Amino acid sequence: MTHSPLPPRGVTPLARREARLAWGLLAPTLISVALVVVIPLLAIFWISFKPIGLADLRPPAPILRESLRGSGDSLRIEYRLRNSSQDKVIENVVITDTLPTDLTVTGDLPAGCALTGRDLRCAFDQLEGGYNERLRIPVAAADEDAAEEAAEGSEPQVSGEADSILTNFEFSTENFARIFDSDEFIAVMGVTLFYTVFGTIGALGVGLFAALLLNKSFKGQGILRGLYLFPYVAPVIAVAFSWLILFDPFSGSANALLIRMGVTEGAINFFGERPLALIMVTVFEIWRYFPLSFLFILARMQSIDTDMYEAADMDGASPFQKFWYLSLPQLLGILSVLFLLRFIWTFNKFDDIFLLTGGNAGTRTLTVNVYEQAFAISNIGAGAAVAVVIFLCLLSFSVFFFRFMSREEGL
Amino acid sequence: MRIFLNGAFTAALLGALWMMVLATTFAVAAAFATGEAFRPDLLLSLLWGLIGGLAVVYTGPGKSLSMVIGAAALVALSVIGLPPVVAELSLTARILVNGALGLIFGLSQPVLLAEVTGPGSQTRHAIEDAVIRFLTGFGYIFFTAIVAIPFYVMVMTSLKSQSELLKNPLDFSIDLSKGWDLFRSYVELFRDFNFGDYLLNSMLISVLTVFITLLFSVPGAYAVARLRFKGRAVLSRSILLIYMVPIIVLALPIYIAFSVTGLRNTVVGILLIYPVTTIPVALYMLQGYFRGLPHEIEEAGLMDGLSRLAVIWKITLPLSLPALASVSLYVFMIAWNEFLLAFMLLDDPSKFTLTRGIASLNSSEIPRQHLMAGSVIATVPIMVLFLGLERFMTKGLTAGSVKG
Structure with a gap:
């Protein structure tokens, strides 16, 4: 046997084993992510092509109520059969029931019904939408009270086949037509763009300012850094309600202060007036997320080599020159990565606006529109269509982001 | 551009701006502290600040002398009725606020102008230094105010009664003489609104989310790294x-699937969703950390006959405890603060998390101090955790957090 100087080619057993182990370790994550992220994403595409409302989530079903009515000769069992849907057809409806022993059938059975022994079986080919009829079976009984109890004590069974709009193969582009056609769509896009662009730039700018302030060591620097992170760490619902109370038009401190200072005559409805509401939610966004950019920028600043600044000092550079020609180029990488990430995340933001204005007063962004369409107007299909639009926007941002990320060093 | 390099011009400009900033700060602080009307007179502030700045640069007094003169000058101005901070109420209040303002202005102005040697022509260095000192002072006031005020409003509102809130919204003071009665809203929340249960639910869900997330993401991160x-x-x-x-985008199909399968309104349903929203970021943070660990130790373990899984358990995990701590904290924070899914998926009050519980307080029938007390209850645990473990938290936030 001769020894080859070349390394073995192809996949060695060791490498295969390693790859197997890797997939094994990743399997739980991949399966759970597939279940909760990938399948819902596919579902949202599916739903977006369906004319479906909140009420259609349950497929139409036959509903049956049994009662013993009348007395003496007119004594009868009444089955009240109803279609839960107003417009969908239910097929192959079958009712089965066992009649109590102390009842005897005295008259004709309704069409479609047959009695074998004490077992009653009624079958209908189809129930139209909005079907609501009574089936009467005349009976006689020795003791009517006992019979009533016995008749209503035995639960009748009913089954039927209905087409669920969720699972059938009917598609329409009605949802997309509806959202793109409305004038609202342009307004929603405009609001989203304003909120995203100014929210992102504002948070970056304010964060940069805060980072410059804290980029020196002094007593209490740690405390201030902790304090400045509060808006980001606190639950969004808590800070959003605090803002609402602070800026309340009737009893808010901000309005009281402005009126006492003579800045305004009457109370300002900060979160209820166009275009002020949009500006306020953007300011809230900046306030809540400047800590994040501040943290990243500060971390980058503290890793810049101080030699460079010492050299610049020797050459007589002024503080602004040092910032402009030394710090800023060093920070450009992190600033652009932050910009892209924050842009995507601000675009995705839902909770903040939902809690502050509920999307009213000209603050409805795309994400709030999903909720508005699906739950407020109860049109799940249209909500899903908006969600698809969001996802497609996001996909294009991400392509751009990864192109860019491969050039910049990662976070 | 030569005028910008003039010492007197810079001193006057910065003095005026600084006086305006300080006067506004003092007026707002005094108004909130007393509930009375204080208002900065910006024109007068500009004038007196300008004069003060010039005085400092021309005479170059020490800090203590400038402090005394500043305080004396503003007290005198309040007496004759031309102070930077106007108070309609009493002369004493006006003298007190303006005296303090003069004191602080006199103390800080020489510090702002420390590098400026005189009224004449200055180096670019000295002027920029003064501007930066001014911006720094302004920045500290600005950031502290915008962060502290909303949180203070939250706490203060939760400690007041409805009538006190309506009487004077400007009054930020807390009446300590009420003693334990101050915490009435909290007692009512725990007694009548089941906030104890919500707190426990939130705690349970967040802790379990952290465990499930780590269970899934540690092996995954190791494999990727x-x-x-x-x-x-x-x-x-x-x-x-x-x-x-x-x-x-995901919430809609999840809502439908949970409605159909009956997982809506269950803690299990929430625990199925929360970890999946946190696993990707935990995995991303951890794999970055694992990559930074030296290969050699793990290889030594492999040579000594440990299997890969044993290497992860006995070598990698003990070495990455700090990273695990920051990831856990970050995941805990996300789960604790999560609002949207809890809001959509939970309707049954016995299963509410804290955030969902607060959302249920947002109605016109429930007084707002309850709403704010609920907010404080939700905020305090995460803040305590955050301040206690800030080192890990900031690390965790910078390591991989890009999420909003």
Whole structure:
């Protein structure tokens, strides 16, 4: 046997084993992510092509109520059969029931019904939408009270086949037509763009300012850094309600202060007036997320080599020159990565606006529109269509982001 | 541009701006502290600040002398009725506030102008230094105010009664003489609104989310960081991509699926969803950390006969305890603060989390001090955790958090 100087080619057993182990370790994550992220994403595409409302989530079903009515000769069992849907057809409806022993059938059975022994079986080919009829079976009984109890004590069974709009193969582009056609769509896009662009730039700018302030060591620097992170760490619902109370038009401190200072005559409805509401939610966004950019920028600043600044000092550079020609180029990488990430995340933001204005007063962004369409107007299909639009926007941002990320060093 | 390099011009400009900033701060602080009307007179502030700045640069007094003169000058101005901070109420209040303002202005103005040697022509260095000192002072006041005021409003509102709130919204003071009665809203929340249960639910859900997330993400992160297999690069990228899918897009199908399967209104349902929203970021943070660990130790373990899994358990995990701590904290924070899914999926008050419980307080029938007390209850635990473990938290936030 001769020894080859070349390394073995192809996949060695060791490498295969390693790859197997890797997939094994990743399997739980991949399966759970597939279940909760990938399948819902596919579902949202599916739903977006369906004319479906909140009420259609349950497929139409036959509903049956049994009662013993009348007395003496007119004594009868009444089955009240109803279609839960107003417009969908239910097929192959079958009712089965066992009649109590102390009842005897005295008259004709309704069409479609047959009695074998004490077992009653009624079958209908189809129930139209909005079907609501009574089936009467005349009976006689020795003791009517006992019979009533016995008749209503035995639960009748009913089954039927209905087409669920969720699972059938009917598609329409009605949802997309509806959202793109409305004038609202342009307004929603405009609001989203304003909120995203100014929210992102504002948070970056304010964060940069805060980072410059804290980029020196002094007593209490740690405390201030902790304090400045509060808006980001606190639950969004808590800070959003605090803002609402602070800026309340009737009893808010901000309005009281402005009126006492003579800045305004009457109370300002900060979160209820166009275009002020949009500006306020953007300011809230900046306030809540400047800590994040501040943290990243500060971390980058503290890793810049101080030699460079010492050299610049020797050459007589002024503080602004040092910032402009030394710090800023060093920070450009992190600033652009932050910009892209924050842009995507601000675009995705839902909770903040939902809690502050509920999307009213000209603050409805795309994400709030999903909720508005699906739950407020109860049109799940249209909500899903908006969600698809969001996802497609996001996909294009991400392509751009990864192109860019491969050039910049990662976070 | 030569005028900008003039010492007197810079001193006057910065003095005026600084006086305006300080006067506004003092007026707002005094108004909130007393509930009375204080208002900065910006024109007068500008004038007196300008004069003060010039005085400092021309005479160059020490800090203590300038302090005394500043205070005396503003007290005198309040007496004759031309102070920077106007108070309609009494002369004493006006003298007190303006005297303090003069004191602080006199103390800080020489510090702002420390590098400026005189009224004449200055180096660019000295002027820029003064501007930066001014911006720094302004920045500290600005950031502290915008962060502290909303949180203070939250706490203060929760300690007041409805009538006190309506009587004077400007009054930020807390009446300590009421003693334990101050905490009435909290007692009512725990007694009548089941906030104890919500707190426990939130605690349970957040802790379990952390455990499930770590259970899933540690092996996954190790595989992506250390093992070689086809598709590794694609995988580590798609992790970030999944992280960018907004919850609102997923919430709709999840809502439908949970309605159909009966998982809505169950803690199990919430525990199925929360970890999946945190696993990608935990995995991303951890794999970055694992990559930084030296290979050699793990290889030594392999040579000594440990299996891969034993290496992870006995070598990698003990070495990455700090990273595990920051990831756990970060995941805990996300789960604790989560609002949207809890809001959509939970309707049954016995299963509410804290955030969902607060949302249920937002109605016109429930007084707002209850709403704020609820907010404080939700905020305090996460803040305590955050301040106690700030070192880990900031590390965790910078390590991989890009999420909003």
